[in-house]
Amino acid sequence: MNRAESSLDTIDIILRTATEHFAERGLAGARIDEIARDAGVNKATIYYHIGGKDELYAAVFRENMRNSTERLLSNVEAKQTAEEKFKAYVQTMVENLRENKAAAPLMMRELASGAENIPQEGLQYIVKMLTTIIQTLEQGRQDGSFRDTNPGLTHLMIIGSIMFYTAGEPLRKKLMGLMGADFPMLEYTKDCDLARDISDFLLHALKP
Amino acid sequence: MNRAESSLDTIDIILRTATEHFAERGLAGARIDEIARDAGVNKATIYYHIGGKDELYAAVFRENMRNSTERLLSNVEAKQTAEEKFKAYVQTMVENLRENKAAAPLMMRELASGAENIPQEGLQYIVKMLTTIIQTLEQGRQDGSFRDTNPGLTHLMIIGSIMFYTAGEPLRKKLMGLMGADFPMLEYTKDCDLARDISDFLLHALKP
DNA sequence: CCGTTAACTAAATGGTTAGTTAAAATTTTA
DNA sequence: TAAAATTTTAACTAACCATTTAGTTAACGG
Structure with missing residues (x-):
């Protein structure tokens, strides 16, 4: 898998996981740590690709x-x-x-x-x-x-x-x-x- | 005002204020300090009368x-x-x-x-x-x-x-x-x- | 094969926040 | 008036949590 594809996959799994967390717990209740853990990526990867909590939401x-x-x-x-x-x-x-x-x-x-x-x-x-x-x-x-x-x-x-x-x-x-x-x-x-x-x-x- | 009435008033203003905060921000988003401030009581008063955040909610x-x-x-x-x-x-x-x-x-x-x-x-x-x-x-x-x-x-x-x-x-x-x-x-x-x-x-x- | 760069990570940072505490002030009761 | 209940004060802590930083890895182009 090349770099671009892998990158899209990472963003995709982050967004999917974040969707569940924000739906179940809300913007204030969701935890970046938990989203990262459940998505199987490092927390900093979310910041690298997408930005802070608000931008993720x-x-x-x-x-x-x-x-x-x-x-x-x-x-x-x-x-x-x-x-x-x-x-x-x-x-x-x-x-x-x-x-x-x-x-x-x-x-x-x-x-x-x-x-x-x-x-x-x-x-x-x-x-x-x-x-x-x-x-x-x-x-x-x-x-x-x-x-x-x-x-x-x-x-x-x-x-x-x-x-x-x-x-x-x-x-x-x-x-x-x-x-x-x-x-x-x-x-x-x-x-x-x-x-x-x-x-x-x-x-x-x-x-x- | 007797003791019971005064106490009820305090609980009432706390519950009213907390209602607004929980409605606008949710359980996770609401802040005990802000509820106490807006209700005009000390934070410890909430714990004295009602209990923690979950019980307040x-x-x-x-x-x-x-x-x-x-x-x-x-x-x-x-x-x-x-x-x-x-x-x-x-x-x-x-x-x-x-x-x-x-x-x-x-x-x-x-x-x-x-x-x-x-x-x-x-x-x-x-x-x-x-x-x-x-x-x-x-x-x-x-x-x-x-x-x-x-x-x-x-x-x-x-x-x-x-x-x-x-x-x-x-x-x-x-x-x-x-x-x-x-x-x-x-x-x-x-x-x-x-x-x-x-x-x-x-x-x-x-x-x- | 090598320098560059995108992708990713581990750990640290620093602000925030729920909850506690103990003493003092105030009010109510009896 | 003395005891009891209520409330304030304000400091404190321990945990939590978003964000940053400095560094690592591996794909890519030449």
């Missing part, structure tokens, strides 16, 4: 948002009708958040911190996602398949329910242990089931 | 959950029909989260941390809230005013949308600055408007 956030946004946009654009696009939006959001377990915790911590550590580029990705769902709802409104609803509210329903479902898994486990199995708790094993239920529920609210 | 979480839950249950129980109860649930949840700005950040950070620092009593309050909404939805299903939907999913929509709206305010401000005023961003000045819109949206999905 920004890089982690940016990469995660970039991946999610690119996939979301391309999946939605591939569809024609407003309803298909809406379903693709929900489905892809569910896939993104379930494949990358860190995404929801990262975003929720950012919201809790007043979005103070989101890098500029991260904001751009959020705008792209918002624009996509707004355009989809507008398309549906114009062709009569959707009611005239507040797009911001609809987006809140999508993002809120999926993020809370994803990040809420450990809490649900604790509650289940406390309540017994007969308590009707939400639990999906497949992405498509959750995405379908959310789509169905929200489309019921969106349709005239 | 648990007390903060417990008190916040207790307040919210008590208000929620009493407001819902005062109503008769399923739809009235549903609206009261949403309305009270909105009021709770907007009057106590710390509640949503505290809960979102907990979810992100795998609910690891929620005290036992806090879990009990969550169960009470869940039970309330489940019973309300069941009541509506039986008398034919609601469809047969997954109660867990419905709760996810309520709690997700309200929490993301509440905690998302700083992010919305940043996005507004980035996008210009013509971008259709959700912004309510009154509790009742947000609660009404969410109720209307969800009732549209719940009704047969």
Whole structure:
């Protein structure tokens, strides 16, 4: 392996490991020493390649948002009708958040911190996602398949329910242990089931 | 002022101040010295009355959950029909989260941390809230005013949308600055408007 | 094969922070 | 008023932790 490739691999494993740590413990709670240990590199290597804790965090956030946004946009654009696009939006959001377990915790911590550590580029990705769902709802409104609803509210329903479902898994486990199995708790094993239920529920609210 | 009252006041100001700090910075990010300074008490007073950082955090979480839950249950129980109860649930949840700005950040950070620092009593309050909404939805299903939907999913929509709206305010401000005023961003000045819109949206999905 | 340079490391540095302590001051109680 | 509870003061410590520094290793180009 040549120098450039090995370098990229190192940066990649650092970012992957840091993503988990920042998601589980937050910016303040994560430890550079532990990230380095779990990534199998020396602490100074992180400083050499990426920079200090803040820059590492920004890089982690940016990469995660970039991946999610690119996939979301391309999946939605591939569809024609407003309803298909809406379903693709929900489905892809569910896939993104379930494949990358860190995404929801990262975003929720950012919201809790007043979005103070989101890098500029991260904001751009959020705008792209918002624009996509707004355009989809507008398309549906114009062709009569959707009611005239507040797009911001609809987006809140999508993002809120999926993020809370994803990040809420450990809490649900604790509650289940406390309540017994007969308590009707939400639990999906497949992405498509959750995405379908959310789509169905929200489309019921969106349709005239 | 007698001894008990004065003591309660001291504990109260400590808990209030700590609530803000933990919400804004998280358990790891909050500083005992800063909490003491902002509360206007000596650091040793916190240890005298409450204990260490973890105990302070648990007390903060417990008190916040207790307040919210008590208000929620009493407001819902005062109503008769399923739809009235549903609206009261949403309305009270909105009021709770907007009057106590710390509640949503505290809960979102907990979810992100795998609910690891929620005290036992806090879990009990969550169960009470869940039970309330489940019973309300069941009541509506039986008398034919609601469809047969997954109660867990419905709760996810309520709690997700309200929490993301509440905690998302700083992010919305940043996005507004980035996008210009013509971008259709959700912004309510009154509790009742947000609660009404969410109720209307969800009732549209719940009704047969 | 050799000098250069990117990649990496081990160890040190220095600031930060949770928690403690002991004595004194203040307030409340009885 | 004496005892008890509360709070302050302020110094202290032991651990923690981000960042730096000085040095090592090995790939690369010529």
